[in-house]
Amino acid sequence: MPGRGGVLGGLGLGCAGMVALIAASTLASDLAHDLKWHIFTSLQLPLILTAALTGAVLTVSAATLQVVLRNPLADPGIIGVTSGASLVAAVLILTAPVVMAEHFYYLLPLGCFVGAMASTWFIYRLARKLQQATVAVILAGIAIATLSGAVIAWLYLFSDAQSLRNLTFWLMGSLYQADGTILVVAGPIMLVSCVVQIRAAKALNWLYAGDHAAIAAGVSPQKIIQRSLLAASVGVGAAVSVAGSIAFLGLLVPHLLRLALGFDNRLILPASALCGALFLLTVGAATEWLGVITLPVSMITATLGGPLLLWAIYRGQWR
Structure with missing residues (x-):
């Protein structure tokens, strides 16, 4: 029979083994939790915020532009705002020197702002000069988009293969x-x-009635248009x-909502952002569910x- 010391030693070893097993299990659980948290904060949360904020701002901006430009x-x-931003972004992606890489996350939003505002200002001035002629504004937007595409095509000739691949995929849209x-920087x-x-x-609702009606209601059309x-x-x-x-997103969502809810911007704008x-x-979510390839957003x-x-369009014409 084993002595008391042997029994106590066996019990001690057993307890130590149990403690080690529990500690290992806890450590593995903590590591798994940390890994899941890292995946959520580094991959899933940026994806959710990017999709929500980008979808909201593109659709509400389209709904606003449709009212402001009549x-x-x-x-x-379509009218070239995105093309102007994309052109500046392409220039930065393909030509930014290495010394600017440290500040690239701040330069890219700033460059996109400059491109978008420049193209918007041009379209706004043209729309005012031509008294918001629908065909002229659309043609101006097509001209801006074509010119931006031509400049980007010239940049392709002087770029390496990896930069071209990154730029091509970026221009087709990606949530990743x-x-x-x-x-x-960009989220707020x-x-x-x-x-x-x-x-x-x-205030945008008064623009439906014309500038004189808006002024009579105490709304300055020029200020509200410029601010918007x-x-x-x-x-x-x-x-x-x-x-x-x-x-396509900004053209689709407001149009469907106006068919369903009417033309009151107090409903259309928040509903556009939400939808x-x-x-x-x-x-x-569909791209994550497929889990095989990352599809360009514009294609979807x-x-x-x-x-x-x-x-x-068919439903609206039929009505």
């Missing part, structure tokens, strides 16, 4: 390019842009810097949005 086709992508650093700007435009909804254009262009610039060029955010969140929005917009 043009139902005034989508940031942003991280915490760039979202800290997109949020403020949405808030400013939604707060101006009541500034907020929209800054918001679109921030969205492009975060997610690249995303097509745009939900739309891109759904796209991001165009594939889903094209048939929906055709149906909405």
Whole structure:
């Protein structure tokens, strides 16, 4: 029979083994929890914030531009706002020197703001000069988009293969390019842009009745237009810097909402922001669910949005 010391030693070893097993299990659990938390904060949370903020600001900016320019086709992508931002972003991505890499996360949003505001200012001046002629504004936007595409094509000739691949994918839109650093800069700007435009909804309603009616109601058309254009262009610039060029979203969502809710901007603008955010969140969730490849966002929005917009146009004409 083993002595008392042997029994106590065995019990001690058993207890030590149990403690070691519990400690190892706790450590593994903590490591798994830390890994899950790291994945959430580094990958999933930026994806959620990028999709929600980008979808909201693109759709509410499109709804605002359609009222300000008196043009139902005034989508940031169609009238050249996105193209101006994309052009500056492409120049920075392909030509920024190595010494600027440290500050690139701050330079990219700033460059997109400059490009978006420059193209918006040009379109606004042209619209005023031509008294908001629908065809002229659309043609000007096409001209800006074509010129921007031509400059980017010339840049392609002087860039390496990896830069070209990154730029091509970026220009087609992606929810996976942003991280915490760039979202800290661009995220609040997109949020403020949405808030400013939604707060101006009541004043934008007076623009439907014309400048004289707006002035009689105490609303300055020129000030509200300039403020709305500034907020929209800054918001679109921030969205492009975060997610690249995303097509069709701003044209689709406000059009569907106006068919369903009417033309009161107090409803249309917040509903546009909410539905745009939900739309891109759904796209991001679908991409995550597929789990095989990262699809360009513009390809998905165009594939889903094209048939929906055709149906909405047909439904509106039928009514």
